Amino acid sequence: MANVRHNVGLTLIEMLVVVGIIVLLAALAIVMALRIENQSKERAVANVFALLRSALQEYYEETSAFPSQPERNHSNAAAHIGLMHEQLDSMPASQRVLRQVSRAFVRVDAGPPGVSRICDPWGTALDYFYGPDDQFPELTSAGPDKRFGTADDINSKNM
Amino acid sequence: MVKPMYLRAHRAKGLTLIEMTLVIATIALLVGFGVPAVRVLIHSFQSESGTRSMIGAALSSARAMAVKDRRYTGIRFQKKCTSKDPLNPLRGLIDAPQYMIFIVNEEKKRMGGLTIGFRAIEGIEPIRLPETVGVIDVSQIATDTDIDSEVELNDATAFSIVFSPSGKLLVHDVRVRNRDGKFKAANDSGSAKVSLDDVFNSAYNITQLGRGMFIQDDYSQRNPAPGNDPDYGLGQEVSRASFVMYDCQRLQQAFKKSTRAVWSEYLSDVARNAVVYVSPYTGTLISSH
Numbered sequence: 001m002a003n004v005r006h007n008v009g010l011t012l013i014e015m016l017v018v019v020g021i022i023v024l025l026a027a028l029a030i031v032m033a034l035r036i037e038n039q040s041k042e043r044a045v046a047n048v049f050a051l052l053r054s055a056l057q058e059y060y061e062e063t064s065a066f067p068s069q070p071e072r073n074h075s076n077a078a079a080h081i082g083l084m085h086e087q088l089d090s091m092p093a094s095q096r097v098l099r100q101v102s103r104a105f106v107r108v109d110a111g112p113p114g115v116s117r118i119c120d121p122w123g124t125a126l127d128y129f130y131g132p133d134d135q136f137p138e139l140t141s142a143g144p145d146k147r148f149g150t151a152d153d154i155n156s157k158n159m
Numbered sequence: 160m161v162k163p164m165y166l167r168a169h170r171a172k173g174l175t176l177i178e179m180t181l182v183i184a185t186i187a188l189l190v191g192f193g194v195p196a197v198r199v200l201i202h203s204f205q206s207e208s209g210t211r212s213m214i215g216a217a218l219s220s221a222r223a224m225a226v227k228d229r230r231y232t233g234i235r236f237q238k239k240c241t242s243k244d245p246l247n248p249l250r251g252l253i254d255a256p257q258y259m260i261f262i263v264n265e266e267k268k269r270m271g272g273l274t275i276g277f278r279a280i281e282g283i284e285p286i287r288l289p290e291t292v293g294v295i296d297v298s299q300i301a302t303d304t305d306i307d308s309e310v311e312l313n314d315a316t317a318f319s320i321v322f323s324p325s326g327k328l329l330v331h332d333v334r335v336r337n338r339d340g341k342f343k344a345a346n347d348s349g350s351a352k353v354s355l356d357d358v359f360n361s362a363y364n365i366t367q368l369g370r371g372m373f374i375q376d377d378y379s380q381r382n383p384a385p386g387n388d389p390d391y392g393l394g395q396e397v398s399r400a401s402f403v404m405y406d407c408q409r410l411q412q413a414f415k416k417s418t419r420a421v422w423s424e425y426l427s428d429v430a431r432n433a434v435v436y437v438s439p440y441t442g443t444l445i446s447s448h
Binding site: 010014017018021053057060064066133134135136156157159 | 176180279281282283284287338355356357358372
């Protein structure tokens with residue numbers, strides 16, 4: 001009888017090993033998926049920055065200046081990026097590049113005057129800064145934690 | 160007595176769970192060792208050709224600007240200053256990213272008396288090179304002792320390629336400064352030495368005040384006593400017509416070893432085999448291999 005019980009079915013240890021492996025694989029898959037998602041979002045930010053940079057460059061070629069926005073206050077980021085969007089949209093050359101930014105990242109506020117904000121993949125508006133002494137403008141994304149001024153901010157000057 | 164079928168066959172055929180686990184684990188381990196190596200190999204090919212085309216595109220637009228504006232215009236390669244220590248502005252240089260900066264020759268009176276003064280072109284952001292590939296000027300390096308300090312590394316990774324107003328590549332002396340031409344700018348010392356240039360600036364302004372990305376040439380030729388005005392390897396230098404592309408990881412490994420035998424361990428090999436020349440008439444890149 002003891003012989004039969006030992007030979008068919010699985011022991012507790014074997015079951016534990018199987019369940020353990022399954023849990024391990026699942027955990028690994030989840031971690032990988034999260035990392036890939038964040039990576040793709042960071043790449044999306046880099047792409048948006050690249051498009052905005054070339055739009056800004058087109059604007060500069062036309063007007064010999066970048067849209068001015070000298071206020072350094074991240075809490076008004078939506079207004080800053082809206083201002084930049086409006087300026088770039090007013091010039092045909094830069095407008096053409098600006099329109100290539102995926103619609104998923106552009107939020108239009110209702111009603112006149114209707115400010116268009118450009119957001120990062122985490123849904124926070126980007127910030128735009130260009131002071132009178134700067135050679136070129138600066139774009140900032142608040143990063144995955146959606147808060148400006150933290151270590152995970154993505155700044156166009158550092159990439 | 161005849162044993163039931165399942166009892167007889169059990170030990171003879173098939174594998175136990177433990178055996179299967181072992182086999183799968185071994186396979187996974189071997190694949191795990193192999194994948195990163197293959198990935199690194201593929202990555203190095205991709206990023207090297209990518210970097211080449213980036214540099215080629217930048218050179219041709221610099222050449223176009225030189226012709227359009229009738230000025231000496233070029234590309235400067237330099238590592239960003241990431242140090243916060245004014246006494247050691249080159250701290251962490253080996254890990255710092257390298258950039259391409261568009262530079263233009265500026266009039267003597269606007270450059271603090273430098274006839275060969277160059278500044279960053281306004282409105283063009285410095286372009287960061289990929290993290291895996293860098294460019295280096297090996298024309299001054301022939302032994303390990305030529306590149307065993309941060310200053311020598313900075314000297315080798317900072318160089319310029321300049322086009323004349325007629326669009327020809329030329330060898331021109333270069334010194335880079337902030338756009339105000341201020342020597343040793345220090346923005347908190349009074350109005351005479353202020354430069355808000357956010358590309359090239361003095362080591363002090365970058366490390367202490369966070370203004371600027373790249374250390375300018377603050378070497379005084381009138382007063383060249385050692386230690387007087389450290390040039391950090393960024394003094395006057397003629398523009399180049401060739402350079403070498405290197406693998407950042409391998410250079411870092413060789414540089415961080417206590418022997419610092421960067422030349423014999425890695426660079427001499429690259430310098431023989433992977434020199435990239437700039438065509439003097441068209442500004443395009445020509446490889447030696």
